[in-house]
Amino acid sequence: MAHYVLTRLLSLAISLIVASIVIFALIEIIPGDPAAFMLGINAQEDTVAALRSELGLDASPVARYFEWVGGMVTGDFGTSYTYRTPVTEMIGERLWISLPLALIALALSTLIAFPVGILAASRRGSMTDTVIMGFTQLGVAIPNFWFAMLMVLVFAINLRWFSAGGFPGWDEGLVAGLKALTLPAVSLALPQASILARVMRSALVDTLDEDFMRTARAKGLTRGQAIKRHALRNAMIPVLTIIGLQFSFLLAGAIIIENVFFLPGLGRLIFQAISQRDLIVVESVVMLLVFAVIVVNFAVDIAYAIVDPRLRRQA
Amino acid sequence: MKLKTLTSAIALTLAGGVAQAETGLIVGIQLEPPHLDPTSAAAGAIDQVLYSNVFEGLTRFGPDGSVNPGLAESWEISEDGLTYTFKLRDGVTFHDGTAMDASDVVFSLDRARAEDSANAQKALFGGIESVEAVDPNTVRVTLSAANGSFLFNMAWGDAVIVATESIENIKTDPVGTGAFKFSNWVQGDQIELVRNEDYWGTPASLETATFKFISDPTAAFAAMMAEDVDVFYSYPAPENLPQFEADSRFEVLVGSSEGETILSTNNLMEPFTDVRVRKAVAHAIDRQAIIDGAMFGLGTPIGTHFAPHNPDYVDLTANSQYDPDLARSLLAEAGYADGFTTTLKLPPPSYARRGGEIIASQLRAVGIQTEISNLEWAQWLEQVFRGKDFGLTIVSHTEPFDIGIYARPDYYFQYDNPDFQTLIEDLTAETDPATRSEMIATAQTIISNDYVNGYLFQLAVPTVVKAGVEGIWPDAPTQAIDLTAVSWSK
Numbered sequence: 194m195a196h197y198v199l200t201r202l203l204s205l206a207i208s209l210i211v212a213s214i215v216i217f218a219l220i221e222i223i224p225g226d227p228a229a230f231m232l233g234i235n236a237q238e239d240t241v242a243a244l245r246s247e248l249g250l251d252a253s254p255v256a257r258y259f260e261w262v263g264g265m266v267t268g269d270f271g272t273s274y275t276y277r278t279p280v281t282e283m284i285g286e287r288l289w290i291s292l293p294l295a296l297i298a299l300a301l302s303t304l305i306a307f308p309v310g311i312l313a314a315s316r317r318g319s320m321t322d323t324v325i326m327g328f329t330q331l332g333v334a335i336p337n338f339w340f341a342m343l344m345v346l347v348f349a350i351n352l353r354w355f356s357a358g359g360f361p362g363w364d365e366g367l368v369a370g371l372k373a374l375t376l377p378a379v380s381l382a383l384p385q386a387s388i389l390a391r392v393m394r395s396a397l398v399d400t401l402d403e404d405f406m407r408t409a410r411a412k413g414l415t416r417g418q419a420i421k422r423h424a425l426r427n428a429m430i431p432v433l434t435i436i437g438l439q440f441s442f443l444l445a446g447a448i449i450i451e452n453v454f455f456l457p458g459l460g461r462l463i464f465q466a467i468s469q470r471d472l473i474v475v476e477s478v479v480m481l482l483v484f485a486v487i488v489v490n491f492a493v494d495i496a497y498a499i500v501d502p503r504l505r506r507q508a
Numbered sequence: 509m510k511l512k513t514l515t516s517a518i519a520l521t522l523a524g525g526v527a528q529a530e531t532g533l534i535v536g537i538q539l540e541p542p543h544l545d546p547t548s549a550a551a552g553a554i555d556q557v558l559y560s561n562v563f564e565g566l567t568r569f570g571p572d573g574s575v576n577p578g579l580a581e582s583w584e585i586s587e588d589g590l591t592y593t594f595k596l597r598d599g600v601t602f603h604d605g606t607a608m609d610a611s612d613v614v615f616s617l618d619r620a621r622a623e624d625s626a627n628a629q630k631a632l633f634g635g636i637e638s639v640e641a642v643d644p645n646t647v648r649v650t651l652s653a654a655n656g657s658f659l660f661n662m663a664w665g666d667a668v669i670v671a672t673e674s675i676e677n678i679k680t681d682p683v684g685t686g687a688f689k690f691s692n693w694v695q696g697d698q699i700e701l702v703r704n705e706d707y708w709g710t711p712a713s714l715e716t717a718t719f720k721f722i723s724d725p726t727a728a729f730a731a732m733m734a735e736d737v738d739v740f741y742s743y744p745a746p747e748n749l750p751q752f753e754a755d756s757r758f759e760v761l762v763g764s765s766e767g768e769t770i771l772s773t774n775n776l777m778e779p780f781t782d783v784r785v786r787k788a789v790a791h792a793i794d795r796q797a798i799i800d801g802a803m804f805g806l807g808t809p810i811g812t813h814f815a816p817h818n819p820d821y822v823d824l825t826a827n828s829q830y831d832p833d834l835a836r837s838l839l840a841e842a843g844y845a846d847g848f849t850t851t852l853k854l855p856p857p858s859y860a861r862r863g864g865e866i867i868a869s870q871l872r873a874v875g876i877q878t879e880i881s882n883l884e885w886a887q888w889l890e891q892v893f894r895g896k897d898f899g900l901t902i903v904s905h906t907e908p909f910d911i912g913i914y915a916r917p918d919y920y921f922q923y924d925n926p927d928f929q930t931l932i933e934d935l936t937a938e939t940d941p942a943t944r945s946e947m948i949a950t951a952q953t954i955i956s957n958d959y960v961n962g963y964l965f966q967l968a969v970p971t972v973v974k975a976g977v978e979g980i981w982p983d984a985p986t987q988a989i990d991l992t993a994v995s996w997s998k
Contacts, residue, residue, distance in 0.1 A: 225886025231542065232628040233550020234893055234920075235907060243624045276695070277679045286695060322746070342726060349734040357730035359720060362694050363528035410739075451726045456697020468856075469542065470886040 197504070201494050205487050212483040213265075217258050220472050226250075226472040227274045249275050261476060275469045280477045283462065286453070290360055291451075291458040294374050294381070295443035301382035302389055302439065309386075311392025315420060317398055327481040332387025341380035341453045346378060357456035377454045381447060384438050392435045396428035403427070429500045436492035441486040511974045523718055530996040533977065535989060536563035536728060537735035540696065540721040543679035546665040547620055550628035552987035555665035556741065557719050559988035562603075563668035563684035566594055566613065566647075573766075573818070573908065573985030575663050579608065579685060580647075589654030589939045600708045602671045603689040604904045610641030616669045617649070629907075631689050634935075648780040660909065662667065665986065687712040687992040697721065701991075713995035726834055731849035732758070732972050740972045740981060741989050744858075746804040752972050761971045762806060763982035764817045767904035769807070769859055771867060774898055776922040779848055786959035788838035789900075790828035792874040793867060799965050802862035812956040813911050816966050817983065820948040824956040828963065835874040847875025848900030854880060855888040860902040861968065865971030867902070869961075893920045904967045908986055911948070912936075914955050923960045 228244040245251055252260075264271055269279035293341070313325040350356040355376055363370045400406065401424055409419040448460030455461075459478060466474035498504045541553040546563055550614060560568055568578035580594040600608040603645045611622070621633035635658070637650045651658065661667060674683035682690045687709065688701035703718040720737055725745035731737050732752070743749070744850050752758040771793065779785045796807040811824030839845065854864040861882065862958065868878045878900065891899045907911070915932035917924035928951065935947045969984045979994040 211943075223886075224889060224890045225884070227886075229889045231549050231551070232626070234889070234905075235631065235910075236628045237630050237976065238628060239623075240628070240630050243944040244626045247624075247626065270855065274926075277543050283695065342730070345730045347732075348728060353734065356736050358722070358727055359731070359736065360694075362697070365795045451729055455697075455720075455722045455724065455727045459698060465540070468884055468886065479730055503875070 197498055198495065201491055204223055205375075205491050208487050209484060212487075213259075213262055213480060216479050216483070217366075217472060219256075220476055221254050223245055224456070225470075226468040227472060230470050231275060261473070264334065265480065271473045273471055273474050274473045275466075280474055282475065284478060287457060287459045287462045288455055289363060291444055291447065291460070293370075294378055294447060294456070295440060297371075297374060298381035298385065298447075299377040299436070299444050301378060302385040303436065305382070305386040306389035306393055306453060307335075309321055310390040310426075311397060311420065312446055313390070313394040314397035314401065315416065318403075322394075326394070328497075329387040329390050332383050333391070335384065337380050337384050338449045338453050340383060341377065344376050344380055345453070358456065360456050373456075377447070377450050377456060379507075381443055381450055385443070389432065389435055389439065393428065393432055396431045398425055400424040400427040424473055426500055430497060433496050433500070437489050440489050441482075445482045465476070530976070531714060532718065533714050533739065533991065533994060533996075534718045534737045535991070536720050536722050536731055536740040537989070538557055538723050538728070538742065538837060541699070543858075544682040544690065544699075545670055545678045546677075546692070547616075547670060548626040548628065555987040556989045557701075558682060558684070558686075559703060559986065560686060560990040561667075561688040561717065562672070562682055562686045562690055563665070564686050565662055565664070565668045566953070567663040569908075569988065570983070571981045571983065571988045571990070572985070575659050578663070579613075579669055580634075585939070589656075590651050592649045592651070592658060593642070593647070596645045596647065596726075597708055597909055599836065600685050601706060602685055603683045603704060604671075604674055606671060606673050608669065608671070609644040610647045611644075611670055612671050613647045614630070614639045614641050615672050615675075615885045617667075619670070619857050620667065620676075627666055627807050628709075629664060632661040632664055632667060641676075642730040648890030654937045655864070656740055656944055657825045657909070657938060663986075665988070681707045683839075683966065688717055691716075692934045698860070710992075712992050714991060719989075720983075721933070738974045738977055739952075741969070742984075743850065743970045743972045746806055749970055749972070757975055758948050759973045759975055761973060761980065761982040763969045763971065763984060764815065764868070764971045765906065765984040766815055766816065766908040766910075766986070768810060768813050768910075769863070769902065769904040769964045769967050770813065770962055772901045772903055772921045773958060773961050774896060774900070774921060776896070777850075777899055779842065779844060780850075780899065782842045783959060784838045785844065787828075787836040788842070788874065789876070789962050790959045791831045791838065792835040792871055793828070793962055793964070794830040794870055795825070795835055795964055796830075797870070798863050798866050801866045802859060803965070803968070806968035806970060808968070809965050810963045812952040812963055813905070814948075814952050815908075815916065815960070816910075821918065822944050822949045822952045824952060827956045828959070832870075841876060846874070847877060849877040849879065852878035852880045852891050853888065853898045855885055855901070855903060856882075856884050857904070861903060863902055863964065867900075876951040896920055896922065902964070905986065906967070911955070914960060921961055923955070924956070925954070925958065928954050 201246045205445045228241050228248060232241055232244060259272060273280050273283060309325055313322045316322050345357050348355045360373045403425055406419055409423050447458060448464055451460045463478045465477060537553060537556055539553040540550050541557055542549060542974060544558060546554045546558055564578045566578055566580040567575050570576050579597055579600060581597045582595045584593045596610060602608055617636060617639045620627045621636055635651045635653055635655045637652045639649050642648050645957050671683060687704050687707045689700045689704045692698045693699045698720045703715050715949060716915055722731050728740055728744055729748050732740050753760045764781050773780050799807040808824050809936050810816060811827045814821050844971050852864055852868060854860040864880055868880055871878055912917050912932050915929040921931050931947060931951055938944050938947060971980060973980055977996050978997050981990055
């Protein structure tokens with residue numbers, strides 16, 4: 194197990210270094226000067242030059258790369274060109290919205306998908322299965338932003354139960370914060386739950402046909418006991434993979450939903466930063482997301498090993 | 509029964525507190541200010557939140573664009589127009605309690621025109637030779653040459669008075685002299701202002717003013733409909749306006765802005781070097797079709813680079829009347845009977861993206877093919893504005909009274925006419941209003957007759973307002989949302 198963890202950790206570190214170089218190089222290539230963007234079309238050349246040097250943009254790319262990476266290692270992501278506030282602070286604030294949102298959506302998605310997927314698998318071929326599969330098909334097909342707008346229409350504009358969007362801040366209390374995240378989390382969770390339920394069902398269906406399941410039933414276990422003790426554990430590998438992918442997606446990819454609900458999350462921060470050429474913010478947020486994805490993958494790898502002892506021995 | 513009680517209890521909790529007396533106002537705007545220093549960035553959102561509300565200048569714009577006394581109560585101009593002596597108001601304090609006096613004015617103006625100044629409109633201060641404090645309430649500004657627009661220049665958001673004591677943190681904690689104090693900024697979401705109880709002038713009626721940033725047009729619609737915001741300034745989805753007009757809960761104000769929207773033309777690129785080609789382009793454009801198609805009918809056609817609501821405006825639309833036959837014959841005359849191909853580079857706003865498609869098809873009808881490329885603002889600035897690598901582009905020039913850009917041969921559309929440059933120089937030096945009006949009219953006519961750019965329309969500003977809100981400026985003489993005189997009707 195220790196060896197397995199170590200090799201995974203090494204590949205994690207290499208991925209991070211490669212990612213940092215790729216991100217920095219890509220962003221260097223994008224045309225557009227943050228100073229010129231900030232000063233607009235009436236600015237004089239000398240003003241733009243003064244701002245460039247104030248922002249430290251006149252240093253060489255290599256020097257800036259090492260300064261950036263060196264800062265990150267010590268937890269200092271630099272200062273935003275446009276907002277002039279520390280990037281660490283900005284990311285921290287946004288993370289307090291994006292992270293809970295992703296977690297709530299993931300929890301909702303898992304809570305819906307597991308029972309639904311198991312039910313469909315154990316009643317394979319029945320009317321229940323057909324109906325569930327039909328609904329999940331619909332859930333996958335509906336774009337989440339459209340579903341989000343529909344919910345705004347019903348719950349914010351007609352019923353007035355929720356605000357149409359925005360985030361009051363956690364200072365306003367846990368209830369107010371959770372309330373603001375409810376509609377976005379539900380719109381994010383629905384398609385994810387549909388995907389996860391389908392994966393759960395097909396993985397479970399596969400294992401139900403295995404010999405060990407017949408053996409388990411022959412030993413006298415009921416169908417439910419056999420599923421719980423033997424089938425589920427074996428069906429978990431693809432399900433865990435999907436959950437890992439979904440979490441990364443929810444953290445970084447909620448940008449459209451953040452726009453529909455005008456939530457100040459990480460997705461919108463990065464979107465804004467790209468258009469304003471706030472390069473340092475783009476670099477740092479992308480790097481953080483890469484880090485999150487890699488760490489989640491690492492955690493999933495470890496989880497594989499926990500549910501499936503064979504993987505431990507292989508490594 | 510039990511279930512019913514429970515649901516209604518939930519509904520009540522969800523709906524939040526009981527309606528309270530209206531003393532605050534929530535204003536929706538599309539863009540968030542990058543920071544809160546109006547004197548070191550071009551972003552219009554900074555002025556929208558802070559101009560007049562938090563920061564004030566020596567002079568200030570009124571709702572109709574007139575220049576009124578601000579922190580300067582009055583001024584005297586010397587015979588030769590070179591010396592302005594400003595008498596400052598008594599008892600003005602900054603929000604941190606420090607007094608606003610002549611030394612702050614000297615500091616602000618010197619900072620804006622300094623060598624390393626990051627002022628986006630540094631040209632406004634270009635003619636200042638010296639600024640001195642005569643006594644705590646009097647400031648004398650000496651110009652190197654007479655400047656008829658000096659008082660106008662001092663009304664810009666980029667010329668507001670800031671204090672030495674609070675300049676260091678101005679970007680996150682702005683301290684001004686206005687009727688509202690900055691209170692809180694939830695980045696990405698909103699900025700809150702509260703009433704300044706020690707204001708020198710008429711105190712604001714609103715106790716709080718909150719600016720909420722909602723960039724997505726659909727989200728803006730939802731926020732307005734759900735009454736999450738009370739006002740949406742420069743409402744981004746004109747297609748929804750009839751729905752608001754029909755709803756008694758709302759009122760729609762359609763005002764004029766300073767945004768001359770033009771089909772900018774690279775005057776140094778073939779074949780636009782030939783005035784006949786530029787004239788052909790001007791006659792190939794059906795302005796009303798663009799306004800109807802791209803702006804849902806909002807906007808006023810223009811025939812020169814000047815705002816129609818300005819008293820000095822000359823209507824020159826007849827100069828570039830829609831006439832595709834004339835356009836074709838002009839092209840033939842210039843040697844392009846078979847037309848030509850050029851680039852049309854479009855920045856993000858809908859006036860450009862939607863308008864660009866319509867213009868492309870209108871130009872195609874007279875034989876001009878365009879290769880459309882959609883650019884982000886940063887790319888547009890680099891390629892078009894600084895790189896001058898374009899044939900045509902569409903952009904709204906939102907600075908007030910900016911006809912002077914045609915006197916800058918290195919400006920991106922690269923129009924070089926020495927007569928026009930002399931005229932603008934003379935205009936700057938001229939202080940007699942009647943003569944100025946005449947000169948401004950001549951300037952408009954010159955650039956119209958030279959077909960420097962395709963003049964399209966004046967950008968309209970639609971604002972959706974909840975019924976009961978009074979005092980919102982319908983027009984936008986500058987990029988400001990002045991809330992100092994806004995109130996709720998009883």
